[in-house]
Amino acid sequence: MSTPARTPVIDHDAVIDATRQWLEKAVIGLNLCPFAKAVHVKGQIRYVVSEATTPEELLELLMDELQLLADTPAEQIDTTLIVHPAVLSDFEDYNEFLDVADAALEDMQLDGELQVASFHPDYQFADTDKNDIGNYTNRTPYPTLHLLREESVERAVEAFPEAALIFEKNIETMEKLGHDGWDKLFPQVK
Numbered sequence: 001m002s003t004p005a006r007t008p009v010i011d012h013d014a015v016i017d018a019t020r021q022w023l024e025k026a027v028i029g030l031n032l033c034p035f036a037k038a039v040h041v042k043g044q045i046r047y048v049v050s051e052a053t054t055p056e057e058l059l060e061l062l063m064d065e066l067q068l069l070a071d072t073p074a075e076q077i078d079t080t081l082i083v084h085p086a087v088l089s090d091f092e093d094y095n096e097f098l099d100v101a102d103a104a105l106e107d108m109q110l111d112g113e114l115q116v117a118s119f120h121p122d123y124q125f126a127d128t129d130k131n132d133i134g135n136y137t138n139r140t141p142y143p144t145l146h147l148l149r150e151e152s153v154e155r156a157v158e159a160f161p162e163a164a165l166i167f168e169k170n171i172e173t174m175e176k177l178g179h180d181g182w183d184k185l186f187p188q189v190k
Contacts, residue, residue, distance in 0.1 A: 016083070029185070032166075034160050034166070046069075050084040051086065055088065065080050087143070089121075089143060091122040098116065113149070119139070119140040119144040120138065122139070123136075
């Protein structure tokens with residue numbers, strides 16, 4: 001008689017700590033997103049660690065979190081990071097799920113109000129080599145869905161007149177940093 005495979009226990013604190021370190025060292029520390037520091041300092045980022053092991057379970061949680069964000073004042077929660085270590089670890093599967101996430105926004109009539117940004121340990125922009133350092137702008141310790149308020153994004157863009165240049169500046173920052181510099185930021189991640 002064989003025993004059923006057990007789902008590994010997820011250490012929520014460790015997942016959140018790793019995600020916060022990434023946010024503080026990479027996103028804020030390298031200024032990859034000039035809008036992140038304010039919501040981080042004000043404690044307006046909600047961290048959710050998902051136990052989902054299937055895309056369907058993750059979709060259910062995503063929809064719950066989209067509704068919660070829509071129903072909560074920005075002063076309390078401006079943005080949400082859904083970290084899901086046990087599902088969509090394959091980047092291609094994750095990337096396909098983003099279409100499902102966008103469809104959920106539309107079905108919930110929240111498109112135009114909220115958006116979903118994507119981060120993954122194996123993130124790869126189209127037409128780039130897997131090891132291209134530019135991909136690291138969107139690489140996180142665990143697969144992560146970032147829920148953003150359109151209104152907050154618009155406000156941030158108004159406050160940062162060169163917002164359209166952020167992507168180019170980020171690529172330049174990463175090229176200067178290089179793989180060795182990234183590895184020094186995150187020595188435990190190999």
